[in-house]
Amino acid sequence: xxxxxxxxxxxxxxxxxxxxYNLALSxxxxxxxxxxxxxxxxxxxxCGAGVRQQWGTRMNCILSRESVRRFETLNDTLDYxxxxxxxxxxxxxxxxxxxxxxxFQENLKLQNELGIPSQALSPQEATEIVPILNTEGLLGATxxxxxxxxxxFYVTDAYAQAARRLGVQIRTQCQVTGIDxxxxxxxxxxxxxxxxxxxxVINAAGAFxxxxxxxxxxEIPVYSERHQILATEPVAPTxxxxxxxxxxxxxxxxxxxxxxxxxxxxxxxxxxxxxxxSWQFLHNIARHVTELLPPLGELRMVRQxxxxxxxxxxxxxxxxxGGPEGFFLACGFSGHGFMIAPVVGEALAALxxxxxxxxxxxxxxxxxxxxxxxxxEPSVV
Amino acid sequence: xxxSEHPILKFRRGHRVRFYFDGQEMKGFEGExxxxxxxxxxxxxxxxxxxGRPRGFFCAIGNCSSCLMMVDSQPNVRTCITPLRAEMDIxxxxxxxxxSGEQSEDRES
Numbered sequence: 001x002x003x004x005x006x007x008x009x010x011x012x013x014x015x016x017x018x019x020x021y022n023l024a025l026s027x028x029x030x031x032x033x034x035x036x037x038x039x040x041x042x043x044x045x046x047c048g049a050g051v052r053q054q055w056g057t058r059m060n061c062i063l064s065r066e067s068v069r070r071f072e073t074l075n076d077t078l079d080y081x082x083x084x085x086x087x088x089x090x091x092x093x094x095x096x097x098x099x100x101x102x103x104f105q106e107n108l109k110l111q112n113e114l115g116i117p118s119q120a121l122s123p124q125e126a127t128e129i130v131p132i133l134n135t136e137g138l139l140g141a142t143x144x145x146x147x148x149x150x151x152x153f154y155v156t157d158a159y160a161q162a163a164r165r166l167g168v169q170i171r172t173q174c175q176v177t178g179i180d181x182x183x184x185x186x187x188x189x190x191x192x193x194x195x196x197x198x199x200x201v202i203n204a205a206g207a208f209x210x211x212x213x214x215x216x217x218x219e220i221p222v223y224s225e226r227h228q229i230l231a232t233e234p235v236a237p238t239x240x241x242x243x244x245x246x247x248x249x250x251x252x253x254x255x256x257x258x259x260x261x262x263x264x265x266x267x268x269x270x271x272x273x274x275x276x277x278s279w280q281f282l283h284n285i286a287r288h289v290t291e292l293l294p295p296l297g298e299l300r301m302v303r304q305x306x307x308x309x310x311x312x313x314x315x316x317x318x319x320x321x322g323g324p325e326g327f328f329l330a331c332g333f334s335g336h337g338f339m340i341a342p343v344v345g346e347a348l349a350a351l352x353x354x355x356x357x358x359x360x361x362x363x364x365x366x367x368x369x370x371x372x373x374x375x376x377e378p379s380v381v
Numbered sequence: 382x383x384x385s386e387h388p389i390l391k392f393r394r395g396h397r398v399r400f401y402f403d404g405q406e407m408k409g410f411e412g413e414x415x416x417x418x419x420x421x422x423x424x425x426x427x428x429x430x431x432x433g434r435p436r437g438f439f440c441a442i443g444n445c446s447s448c449l450m451m452v453d454s455q456p457n458v459r460t461c462i463t464p465l466r467a468e469m470d471i472x473x474x475x476x477x478x479x480x481s482g483e484q485s486e487d488r489e490s
Contacts, residue, residue: 233457236476236478298456
């Protein structure tokens with residue numbers, strides 16, 4: 001007997017689960033998620049858990065602003081018995097060079113125009129928000145009080161539970177080995193456990209999205225890059241917002257549990273789906289973070305891990321149709337997929353069902369690379 | 382209560398020194414684990430969890446976090462593996478430690 005589904009989503013991260021929930025909510029039947037490991041096992045569960053709206057492109061600003069609105073009420077929307085732990089303690093973005101500061105002014109203009117309540121702060125004002133901040137060499141900072149952080153495991157679980165209640169089938173430990181394309185149309189998906197006949201496949205495979213795209217005979221211009229994170233022992237609440245420095249490629253926050261999480265964008269990192277880690281990272285991040293937030297030098301680290309950024313040429317996601325009829329892309333999130341997942345889930349579902357998406361995402365299609373319509377996001381770590 | 386004779390191990394003892402536990406003067410041997418000196422002085426509770434449960438000497442090898450205390454203003458010091466020194470100011474830690482904002486070279490890493 002051949003199994004059938006109306007829509008197959010490849011990838012059980014926050015993106016795949018959010019899309020599945022919204023599809024089912026809009027009345028789609030027979031939606032199936034195929035996840036090669038467990039839910040949130042890839043980039044979602046490995047991310048820095050930040051939610052920020054202080055971006056430099058219109059699309060990233062809108063997607064994150066709309067997602068923040070949804071995070072604020074997500075427990076209720078999804079009828080989640082737990083708590084997704086959305087805490088809006090802001091993001092403080094620090095500038096140490098004139099170039100960075102000029103870019104921030106431009107970003108602020110765009111953000112404020114789009115209704116994002118970010119503001120410029122003097123070094124003195126920045127220390128009122130983060131007393132442990134070292135202001136040496138600091139030109140200024142921008143702060144958005146409604147940015148924050150959220151628990152990626154709980155968010156994924158909340159979407160997955162709500163999706164299941166609406167009839168979505170979620171298969172974990174089920175690897176996709178091929179996609180059946182005939183005469184330019186999606187026909188089905190081959191998995192380790194058998195063949196599933198379907199007219200629609202959504203590629204939400206995160207770090208592996210380029211491999212999945214190749215199965216559908218499409219090349220997408222993304223690659224995966226390892227990003228590492230360090231977690232310290234927990235201490236009493238010390239740091240409210242996420243502190244981020246683009247020129248030093250670091251971000252650092254204290255999670256509700258008391259641990260500090262910090263990550264570093266290293267240009268020499270492995271360009272692959274590798275999720276190992278290195279002592280060199282510990283050395284680098286400890287040096288940079290204690291320079292910016294000196295009292296953290298007292299803390300011991302307790303663990304480290306890594307995950308993949310799936311990076312697109314303009315650091316904006318690729319959303320929409322691509323390749324054969326019935327094939328959709330939700331990938332290339334470039335390190336900020338988690339924070340925009342709520343609205344991406346709605347938009348992709350609408351696109352697949354031929355409805356009007358809540359946010360116009362047509363300029364994030366795969367075609368922009370061929371058209372040369374790139375709008376590069378300047379503000380990534 | 383200290384082991385003074387052991388069939389295999391030899392204990393080289395440091396000087397008898399003064400230290401403070403929650404402000405109270407106590408004596409111990411320099412170089413022995415802080416938790417051992419406290420135990421010999423009859424101190425059994427080293428730390429209170431976030432929920433207020435008392436925690437004592439447990440794994441004794443620096444793994445379990447049961448003996449975390451404030452030592453010379455440094456939070457989360459693993460007293461079971463940190464050597465005692467004269468005049469140390471050792472305090473019961475309640476819940477999460479608080480960052481002091483002062484760097485210490487003494488800190489076990």
